[in-house]
Amino acid sequence: MAPSTVFVDVGVSLDGYLAGPNRGPRNPMGGSSTKIHQWIFETATFREQLGLQGAGARSPDDAIVSATFARAGAYVMGWHMFEEGEVGWPANAPFHAPVFVLTHTPREPWPGRGARRSTS
Numbered sequence: 319m320a321p322s323t324v325f326v327d328v329g330v331s332l333d334g335y336l337a338g339p340n341r342g343p344r345n346p347m348g349g350s351s352t353k354i355h356q357w358i359f360e361t362a363t364f365r366e367q368l369g370l371q372g373a374g375a376r377s378p379d380d381a382i383v384s385a386t387f388a389r390a391g392a393y394v395m396g397w398h399m400f401e402e403g404e405v406g407w408p409a410n411a412p413f414h415a416p417v418f419v420l421t422h423t424p425r426e427p428w429p430g431r432g433a434r435r436s437t438s
Contacts, residue, residue, distance in 0.1 A: 327386050329354040341398065343405040358383060367412040390415055397421035404428065 330336055331354055338348025347354065358364045362374035363384040374380070393413045395403075400419040403411065 323389075325389070329358075337398070341402070343402050346402040346406050363387060364412065367410075367414065368408055369410045387412075387414075392416045392418065394418045394420065397423065 328336065331350065335350070336347070338350035341348035357379060359370075360375055361380040361383045362376050363380050364370075365372060365374035367387060390413075392415050395417065397419060400417075400421075
């Protein structure tokens with residue numbers, strides 16, 4: 319069995335916060351998501367991943383986004399990110415690989431468009 323590589327990719331404000339106060343499905347990241355993540359929506363790769371209109375920029379930032387998506391074989395996220403994303407992500411969410419959600423609350427799988435189901 320080949321060794322696996324785990325890497326972390328996360329947006330953090332300069333003061334060290336991942337989300338603002340009062341975060342929830344109707345207030346993603348406590349209203350701070352546009353400030354922290356605006357840059358990624360301007361890249362060509364992220365716009366392609368989401369199926370958004372407009373070309374986006376091919377830039378050094380885009381090269382980082384492209385390399386990050388290319389190396390991800392699966393995604394692991396916490397319940398809050400999933401809970402907010404389930405409401406806010408488009409039908410074609412940016413994760414084009416299996417997503418595993420860490421939670422205390424069991425639920426049925428949420429197959430998105432392009433989701434791959436395991437038969438084993």
